[in-house]
Amino acid sequence: MGNLKEFHRTNTFEKAWQRPGVPISILADLVIVPSYDSGQIVNMQSTQPVVELKALRYRYPRSEHLAVSVEAVCIEPAEQLVLTGHSGCGKSTLLHLIAGLMDPTSGTVKVRGTDVHALRGSKRDRFRGQHIGMVFQTFQLLHGFTVIENIFASLMFSELSPSAHRDRAMGLLETLGIDTPDALVQDLSIGQQQRVAVARAVACSPSVVLADEPTAALDPEFSIAAMDLLQEACRSIGAALICVTHDTALIERFGRHERLSHLGLERSQV
Amino acid sequence: MALSDWNIVTRSMRSRWFSTALTILTVAIASGLMTLLISMRSAGEDSFRRGTGNVQVLISKEAGPLVSVLNSMFYADAPGNPILFSDYEQLVSSYPFAWTVPTQLGDSYQGSPVMGTTGAFFESFEPAMGQRWSLASGAYFDSPFEAVVGSAAAKIHGLKVGDSITLEHGAPRAMGGHDHNQFAFTVVGVLDPTATAHDRALFTSLESSWILHAHDRRESQLGHGITTTDADVMDADRKITGIYASIGSRKAALVQVLGMLRSDPNWTVASPASTVGSLFTIVSNIDQVLLAMAIAVMCSSGISILVALYNSMEQRRRQIAVLRVLGASKMRVFNLVLTESAIIGTLGGFAGLGLAIIAGKVVSGILHARVGIVIEPTLPIDGYLTIVLATIALSCIAGVIPALIAYRTEVVRSLRPIG
Numbered sequence: 139m140g141n142l143k144e145f146h147r148t149n150t151f152e153k154a155w156q157r158p159g160v161p162i163s164i165l166a167d168l169v170i171v172p173s174y175d176s177g178q179i180v181n182m183q184s185t186q187p188v189v190e191l192k193a194l195r196y197r198y199p200r201s202e203h204l205a206v207s208v209e210a211v212c213i214e215p216a217e218q219l220v221l222t223g224h225s226g227c228g229k230s231t232l233l234h235l236i237a238g239l240m241d242p243t244s245g246t247v248k249v250r251g252t253d254v255h256a257l258r259g260s261k262r263d264r265f266r267g268q269h270i271g272m273v274f275q276t277f278q279l280l281h282g283f284t285v286i287e288n289i290f291a292s293l294m295f296s297e298l299s300p301s302a303h304r305d306r307a308m309g310l311l312e313t314l315g316i317d318t319p320d321a322l323v324q325d326l327s328i329g330q331q332q333r334v335a336v337a338r339a340v341a342c343s344p345s346v347v348l349a350d351e352p353t354a355a356l357d358p359e360f361s362i363a364a365m366d367l368l369q370e371a372c373r374s375i376g377a378a379l380i381c382v383t384h385d386t387a388l389i390e391r392f393g394r395h396e397r398l399s400h401l402g403l404e405r406s407q408v
Numbered sequence: 409m410a411l412s413d414w415n416i417v418t419r420s421m422r423s424r425w426f427s428t429a430l431t432i433l434t435v436a437i438a439s440g441l442m443t444l445l446i447s448m449r450s451a452g453e454d455s456f457r458r459g460t461g462n463v464q465v466l467i468s469k470e471a472g473p474l475v476s477v478l479n480s481m482f483y484a485d486a487p488g489n490p491i492l493f494s495d496y497e498q499l500v501s502s503y504p505f506a507w508t509v510p511t512q513l514g515d516s517y518q519g520s521p522v523m524g525t526t527g528a529f530f531e532s533f534e535p536a537m538g539q540r541w542s543l544a545s546g547a548y549f550d551s552p553f554e555a556v557v558g559s560a561a562a563k564i565h566g567l568k569v570g571d572s573i574t575l576e577h578g579a580p581r582a583m584g585g586h587d588h589n590q591f592a593f594t595v596v597g598v599l600d601p602t603a604t605a606h607d608r609a610l611f612t613s614l615e616s617s618w619i620l621h622a623h624d625r626r627e628s629q630l631g632h633g634i635t636t637t638d639a640d641v642m643d644a645d646r647k648i649t650g651i652y653a654s655i656g657s658r659k660a661a662l663v664q665v666l667g668m669l670r671s672d673p674n675w676t677v678a679s680p681a682s683t684v685g686s687l688f689t690i691v692s693n694i695d696q697v698l699l700a701m702a703i704a705v706m707c708s709s710g711i712s713i714l715v716a717l718y719n720s721m722e723q724r725r726r727q728i729a730v731l732r733v734l735g736a737s738k739m740r741v742f743n744l745v746l747t748e749s750a751i752i753g754t755l756g757g758f759a760g761l762g763l764a765i766i767a768g769k770v771v772s773g774i775l776h777a778r779v780g781i782v783i784e785p786t787l788p789i790d791g792y793l794t795i796v797l798a799t800i801a802l803s804c805i806a807g808v809i810p811a812l813i814a815y816r817t818e819v820v821r822s823l824r825p826i827g
Contacts (some may be wrong), residue, residue, distance in 0.1 A: 260740070263732065291411055
């Protein structure tokens with residue numbers, strides 16, 4: 139229920155990922171740190187983990203086995219974590235649990251100190267819209283809508299004033315090197331769609347971005363550039379990143395690697 | 409400009425424009441049909457009541473009052489049983505009528521009925537209550553073989569003052585008719601429109617009519633090639649088929665005269681206004697069937713909205729799931745679908761109103777041209793608004809199931825990559 143009180147804009151970053159294979163500049167544009175009223179939803183403290191998982195269990199209906207079992211995990215602000223594991227081990231399910239799209243069998247998920255699953259109905263949806271960004275394997279852009287409208291779609295659930303949406307969206311598109319704001323997303327190349335998906339995920343300056351196989355639809359030559367873009371975008375806004383991937387070539391790019399198995403999360407050396 | 413729920417809804421409708429347009433058209437046709445039927449029903453009765461003019465009593469020798477009114481005032485068919493003019497004169501002298509008009513039907517001109525009457529028809533009889541006859545051109549007939557033409561008849565046949573016409577024996581559409589080629593009538597006047605059935609008729613003097621029928625009688629007796637004049641007309645030829653009458657403003661006298669006339673088995677007596685009322689009581693049963701059909705069409709249009717939105721939900725499931733991930737609540741996506749349904753209902757309702765008004769004008773024009781009566785299908789403004797609001801409400805009801813599907817969309821399942 140908090141109000142967006144301030145935006146801190148610092149630095150300027152150059153257009154990122156202009157051409158595949160060209161190293162991108164450091165993204166440092168819109169570092170937007172929203173602070174919210176303390177209360178039911180958010181109790182924001184700078185030292186507080188962005189995401190806290192405690193004794194988290196999830197069992198699919200009519201299944202005897204736990205699909206997710208995590209004892210305790212904390213993810214610090216701006217930390218970037220890669221999550222791996224064999225197919226079907228529950229990586230995507232874990233992301234959905236963090237996003238509040240699924241309810242756990244037991245345990246808690248806190249984002250910025252707020253127990254996501256204690257929020258009901260529209261409060262949880264609003265919280266997700268304001269604190270959690272998501273990037274999907276197939277991007278999940280709104281077809282039939284333009285590039286800028288896809289960014290607007292994310293902003294319309296934020297507390298940012300509608301009169302500021304255009305400036306915010308145009309700033310993002312510019313920094314992410316998208317110069318066709320009025321093009322329909324289905325007419326864009328895969329690489330451009332990826333950039334729009336990233337722009338949409340960070341548009342609301344979320345506390346954490348959840349990326350589910352974000353490069354699986356891309357050719358290997360584009361994967362690294364795409365991951366660069368995503369990581370830099372998160373870094374630039376101070377958002378933590380939890381990225382699920384099967385691509386072992388991308389693991390070393392993350393400061394933290396967790397492997398998910400039926401035994402739970404197991405930290406690996408990067 | 410930011411994105412709004414309205415943008416999302418209209419974009420969704422535009423992306424399926426053909427299906428949306430067809431659904432709106434279906435709703436418009438149903439709503440228009442309903443509007444037209446209700447307005448025609450109301451206007452039809454008004455028009456028929458109007459067509460009886462200031463006639464309080466219609467006397468004839470027809471089988472019943474309803475047939476008498478339909479034949480003698482709305483020109484449905486030629487009256488079958490004639491009245492001797494001498495009987496008419498005796499009747500008139502026996503009752504305290506304020507005025508009477510003898511009428512004789514049985515001839516026609518190229519499908520339009522021809523009424524033989526007297527000058528009293530134009531002087532005393534008002535075709536609609538409070539509306540006297542007036543001429544668009546020329547004058548009323550003054551002597552035999554002059555004709556005055558109703559406005560619709562003049563338009564249909566292109567008649568004008570000075571034209572010469574010949575009549576056919578027998579009512580329009582009657583079997584066994586023949587031409588009265590020997591007797592040419594001159595059009596001496598064209599009447600102004602009265603918005604009644606009289607507009608499609610032609611009027612001549614009774615004497616002309618009697619001469620025609622005396623000629624027919626004499627031809628059957630003497631053979632062809634004879635000439636008939638007023639002098640050849642016998643009492644048996646002097647016939648009429650109906651009597652328009654009024655007692656005036658004396659209500660008590662009217663009741664008394666009606667009672668006395670009805671007790672006489674020689675006469676069929678009708679009170680035209682109440683006869684038209686009883687006609688609509690009969691018609692209202694059919695009318696209710698039509699109304700039920702219109703309601704059924706409305707319901708089917710509601711189902712078409714449901715089907716169109718339901719089918720679209722499969723394509724939109726992913727879009728809804730994305731909106732949910734971005735922060736839209738279940739209630740918000742429910743409202744998005746319901747808003748779409750309401751927009752279809754609103755557009756369909758107003759388009760239906762437009763269709764009903766256009767169709768009403770067309771039907772009105774056809775009825776005026778063919779039957780001569782003017783039925784102007786109109787409703788009070790709140791009547792129109794009620795139908796539009798009912799259409800919107802029905803559309804919203806039809807949208808509830810697709811909206812519930814949107815509400816219950818499983819986000820995780822809907823976002824799974826295809827294949």
